[in-house]
Amino acid sequence: MATKSTDKVQAREACVIVVGARPIEYQRRIVRDRHTGRWLARIDIHELPPVDPGSEGISYAFKAGEEVWPDHPAVKDAPGLFVPVGTPRRD
Numbered sequence: 001m002a003t004k005s006t007d008k009v010q011a012r013e014a015c016v017i018v019v020g021a022r023p024i025e026y027q028r029r030i031v032r033d034r035h036t037g038r039w040l041a042r043i044d045i046h047e048l049p050p051v052d053p054g055s056e057g058i059s060y061a062f063k064a065g066e067e068v069w070p071d072h073p074a075v076k077d078a079p080g081l082f083v084p085v086g087t088p089r090r091d
Contacts (some may be wrong), residue, residue, distance in 0.1 A: 003033050003079055006068070006071070007017045007069070008067040008068060008069055008084075009067070009068060009069075009070050009075060009082040009083060009084055009085065010065050010066060010068075010083060010084075010085050010086045010087075011062035011063065011064060011065060011066045011081060011082055012039075012064070012078055012081055012082065012083055013064050013081070014061075014062065014063050014064045015061075015062055015078075015081055016059055016060070016061045017059070017060050017062070017074040017077060017078050018048070018056075018057040018058070018059050018060075019057055019058050019059075019060065019073045019074055019077045020055060020057040020058055020073075021054075021055055021056060022052065022054045022055045023054050024052065024053060024054040025047045025050060025051045025052035025054065026041050026042065026044035026045055026048070026050050026051065027044070027049075027050070027051055028045065029042070029043055029045055029091070030042050031043055040050045044067075050064030058073070060072075060073070060074040062074070062081075067085055068082070070073065070082075
């Protein structure tokens with residue numbers, strides 16, 4: 001008969017965690033006033049190829065109470081959504 005491992009953590013509620021997502025980073029240009037030379041703003045140039053294409057990341061879905069190991073990437077990214085196994089859930 002298998003026993004529950006106390007080394008694991010469990011999800012507090014059903015959730016989806018996206019790990020490693022990055023937004024697209026566009027090339028930036030500085031806009032200056034041509035009369036005074038003063039710096040006015042920094043803008044993104046969407047017409048040029050992006051500096052970093054970004055990443056959609058990896059999605060992990062968990063059911064309420066699902067057990068996972070503490071070194072799972074989703075647990076490291078959102079530790080507040082997990083509690084040690086055996087901790088009573090507040091519903």
